[in-house]
Amino acid sequence: MASSSVIENIYLLVIVTLISVLQNAFFAQKVEKIGKTHDSHPSAFERVCCANRNCMDAYSTFLAVMWCAGLCLSQAPAAFAGLLYLFVRHTYFVGYMGEGCQSTAGFLFGKRFIGFLFLMCVLGILNHLLAFYLSTDYTDYLETITRAASVLLLIP
């Protein structure tokens, strides 16, 4: 799309998406590498497969929520929350390879970040509906609040 105005509103989201793609490739390479030597350690292979599965199951959901939040309200906090989610996902994957397979559903990690992005979407849509029906505009307030709230996500 030649119009730079479109890119301006999504380029942070694109950057986070690219980082997540790199991470997916890293996960896949780990699975592949362990899969080639998997006669020796069958349980290690199963663990890494399980971790990869859980991560990939939640991936579409994560992308959908992040992009919706970025389009509906403001891209900077959405991209920031997305980045934190990717960081937690990395910790989860590396940690998972160490322990036994717990068959958790992959939503156990990063719930806070998905929840935050979800809330951003809801606020963005409410704001749009209010603006449409009542002609009030809280966009600036909401952007300031979500920007401040996204910093709070750093608290462990």
Added chain:
Amino acid sequence: MASSSVIENIYLLVIVTLISVLQNAFFAQKVEKIGKTHDSHPSAFERVCCANRNCMDAYSTFLAVMWCAGLCLSQAPAAFAGLLYLFVRHTYFVGYMGEGCQSTAGFLFGKRFIGFLFLMCVLGILNHLLAFYLSTDYTDYLETITRAASVLLLIP
């Protein structure tokens, strides 16, 4: 994105996406809950895992078709068909937990809705190409027709 015109054209799609995310979270929690007590009922765990897998496999496809249909033609019928698909998916998941694992590919449910959304995309693109090359514009007709056809989806 600050410009409200963008949100105006996608907010129904965002709402359906949010509902699907909630549903995914519900599925994941079911898997997690049964997984924790899964020593007692291994087959129940496998069934719920299988249902979750089938649902998640089709999820990316569903999201892609719904958003394409909404962007290419008209968001209201696309969101409506998406909503019906989510309803069928719920029925499928709940029903699956009851019976044995059939290892179906997850495309068995909601074929009609995916097909309808697919047709909407095709019509939208044909309409665009016709408008581009022949300068005819059937957008209003198509919107009326898809709106009427989406009601027909309610027939079981």
Added chain:
Amino acid sequence: MASSSVIENIYLLVIVTLISVLQNAFFAQKVEKIGKTHDSHPSAFERVCCANRNCMDAYSTFLAVMWCAGLCLSQAPAAFAGLLYLFVRHTYFVGYMGEGCQSTAGFLFGKRFIGFLFLMCVLGILNHLLAFYLSTDYTDYLETITRAASVLLLIP
């Protein structure tokens, strides 16, 4: 979305997405068909399941990269690379059904195309940042280069 300018910039991407959806449906039908007769050939069922899994695991990543590349830089080369990727995926799936299950992660095929799309995204974002901070505009150069480079992807 009624404004045809939006569709104009994405309709090639939508077409490739629709083809990928058809391919997914083809894969799912294969799984379903073999699953119904799977008492006789358990290993054939496992192979086709494995191939389907690997393809679906990489699907979200593929869609995300293709759309980002198309939005950030230019839709024609992105759609072309996407089409080649789908072709390679088909070859992979059909080939997989023949041999034994290798438990590869599904990133083994089409790395080149994903890499090309990834590079397109990076170039598009760099171009946007350069245009924003230095007021230089290389968009036309980049579009010509990526169009030429996309032809090189045809070399086996």
